Amino acid sequence: MTVTPSTLYQxxxxxxxxxxxxxxxxxxxxxxxxxxxxxxxxxxILTQNTTWKNVEKAxxxxxxxHALSIYQIQKLSHDQLxxxxxPSGFFNQKATRLQQLTNYLITRYQGDLNKLFSGDMIQRxxxxxxxxxxxxxxxxxxxxxAGDIPIFVIDAYTKRMCHRLTITVxxxxxxxxxxxxxxxxxxxxxxxxxxxxxxxxHALIVECAKQFCRPKPLCSTCPLSTVCEYPCLK
Ligand code: SF4
Numbered sequence: 001m002t003v004t005p006s007t008l009y010q011x012x013x014x015x016x017x018x019x020x021x022x023x024x025x026x027x028x029x030x031x032x033x034x035x036x037x038x039x040x041x042x043x044x045i046l047t048q049n050t051t052w053k054n055v056e057k058a059x060x061x062x063x064x065x066h067a068l069s070i071y072q073i074q075k076l077s078h079d080q081l082x083x084x085x086x087p088s089g090f091f092n093q094k095a096t097r098l099q100q101l102t103n104y105l106i107t108r109y110q111g112d113l114n115k116l117f118s119g120d121m122i123q124r125x126x127x128x129x130x131x132x133x134x135x136x137x138x139x140x141x142x143x144x145x146a147g148d149i150p151i152f153v154i155d156a157y158t159k160r161m162c163h164r165l166t167i168t169v170x171x172x173x174x175x176x177x178x179x180x181x182x183x184x185x186x187x188x189x190x191x192x193x194x195x196x197x198x199x200x201x202h203a204l205i206v207e208c209a210k211q212f213c214r215p216k217p218l219c220s221t222c223p224l225s226t227v228c229e230y231p232c233l234k
Pocket of ligand 1: 161164165212214217218219220222223224229230
């Protein structure tokens with residue numbers, strides 16, 4: 001059976017329901033008059049090569065230090081920042097990446113995320129990709145979840161599930177898989193729903209991969225078992 005991204009979305013959505021991803025602490029930001037979208041940008045860097053549980057601990061430390069905004073991060077020394085984000089792992093690298101991102105936002109956009117997320121998004125994506133340690137997955141997560149830009153995020157979970165579900169792609173590259181998902185979803189849903197659909201489908205894939213489509217998959221209870229042709233089901 002041919003599985004398409006829109007079939008995948010329908011099956012996962014009816015099993016898991018709305019996942020409301022990406023989480024931000026709105027109460028914190030309304031109290032501190034800070035931009036909640038910056039918490040998403042921080043989260044996309046902190047979540048590299050670690051679990052969300054560890055990211056939450058690092059974000060909690062930043063909140064305790066009242067450092068969940070562009071200018072507050074800029075005021076911290078490298079050592080202070082590494083201490084705060086330590087639970088997320090690779091903290092030296094991530095502190096450098098966060099400081100570079102912050103400097104870029106202040107220098108180029110005066111710390112104003114409205115300026116970052118307006119204008120030519122192809123250009124913005126290229127700018128983000130030019131920053132050290134920001135690859136396509138991180139840049140696209142920033143654009144989709146913080147910038148409301150309809151661009152689908154591909155991660156290792158998506159690649160694994162594409163293989164197992166035999167979602168047809170001509171090659172394994174990030175761009176090719178992204179194109180396959182966007183082409184199909186854009187065909188099935190109106191353009192004003194795409195940001196929501198892209199966000200939700202990425203979150204659904206992550207959830208399904210964590211609960212069922214693990215390295216050793218739990219196919220017998222997976223909500224995709226009726227359409228999946230992975231060998232363990234035969
Ligand atoms: S049925 Fe098995 S292989 Fe297929 S998506 Fe579910 S867990 Fe993965």
